[in-house]
Amino acid sequence: MEISESNIKELIHKVSLLKKEIQKVIVGQDIIIEEMLVALLAGGHCLLEGVPGLAKTLMVRTMSQALDLSFRRIQFTPDLMPTDIVGTEILEEDHTTGKRFFKFNKGPLFANIVLADEINRTPPKTQSALLEAMQEFEVTYGGQTYPLDRPFFILATQNPIEQAGTYPLPEAQLDRFLLYIKIGYPTAAEEVAILSSTTGSKRNVVNPVIGAEDIKVLQSLTREVSISEDLIAYVSDLIRATRPDTTVVGYVKEWVRWGAGPRAGQALILTAKARALIHGRYAVIMEDLQTMAYPVLRHRVLMNFKADAENVNADHVTAELVKAISRPKVNI
Missing domain, CATH: 3.40.50.300 (P-loop containing nucleotide triphosphate hydrolases)
Structure with missing residues (x-):
């Protein structure tokens, strides 16, 4: 566009x-x-x-x-x-x-x-x-x-x-x-x-500042924000690591019953692009992905009975994954 x-x-x-x-x-x-x-x-x-x-x-x-x-x-x-x-x-x-x-x-x-x-x-x-x-x-x-x-x-x-x-x-x-x-x-x-x-008694008045057409344009712009192939590969590694049968992280095998599907990866990339745009950037950086990983994975990683008993939740798993999954070697 x-x-x-x-x-x-x-x-x-x-x-x-x-x-x-x-x-x-x-x-x-x-x-x-x-x-x-x-x-x-x-x-x-x-x-x-x-x-x-x-x-x-x-x-x-x-x-x-x-x-x-x-x-x-x-x-x-x-x-x-x-x-x-x-x-x-x-x-x-x-x-x-x-x-x-x-x-x-x-x-x-x-x-x-x-x-x-x-x-x-x-x-x-x-x-x-x-x-x-x-x-x-x-x-x-x-x-x-x-x-x-x-x-x-x-x-x-x-x-x-x-x-x-x-x-x-x-x-x-x-x-x-x-x-x-x-x-x-x-x-x-x-x-x-x-x-x-x-x-x-004072009430603040909220004024409308943006309309439907502007939102549509912003939604189109969000998809045009660039993301490197290395970061896309990082997202794939992160999502696959949430699954007990394909993970390389022992923490996941211990606490997770079902991991996230491909839709989680799509959501993570899209939300990272949107966050980058809100911050005035036209390219995704690692901070965008790691910040948005928590609300993206929170409802897509299903914990097992042991995790529920020990009060271990999806945010704990995401924190471990963010530390464990290797970052791209390039300076992003």
Whole structure:
């Protein structure tokens, strides 16, 4: 795609403005915000996990306000049906001819940004209704296929500590999320700032700074960011090392039941490209890959029973892999 250097810099500047608008409301969580923007530019979806009260929903809503895009929020509940999110056909009548016909009434999934709040509170039947939308960017109803608006970005949230009345996402659907982002508690200074800013009468206004066409251009630019063959080979080595049957890392054999598939490698390269672009670079460096390895692999490396018993998680495995897998010999 043909675009001038000045236009590229202007678009990257808009991304930095987008981040600043979100930070008007969200105190701290800079890494989380950046990972969400990475997923947006890479054209993927995010799963946000954190205990109640960490502003997961507020973060997504604020991001939607800073983007000049359509936004819908779906509160997932045990009684939610697939038609509640995809849409359904309704019977209508043509008053001029008297003929009746079915018309598809689009559900809340037909928006640029969709907040799937507490996604693990709805049964698998409804969860699976998102699969086609997340992967193919379209939905099928009654034999008819309906394309979704682009850009299309799903941000799902879930609570890790409350298991009663929840339905854990199956691995097939977890893999559809480009990034699995864990939100932790704020620092002491951030918590003081949160208490100060949220208990008064002043409310910060979030202004839209970037629209759909700019996002589409940025998503195209992301794929044009260069990555060396050596780094692609490094990604392949890293992903293959997550699999117990092909790994060279003993730590993996001890703790991992199933490793990541090729989609993880694709996700790692794409998100590294997006991170490079956000930082004003047109080529991927090792730091991009090693930073994005954690949210990319977090839900794609399945731990065994021993790991669960010893509280060893996928992040521990990723840290070991980053240390163990040889870097390219060239200076990148």
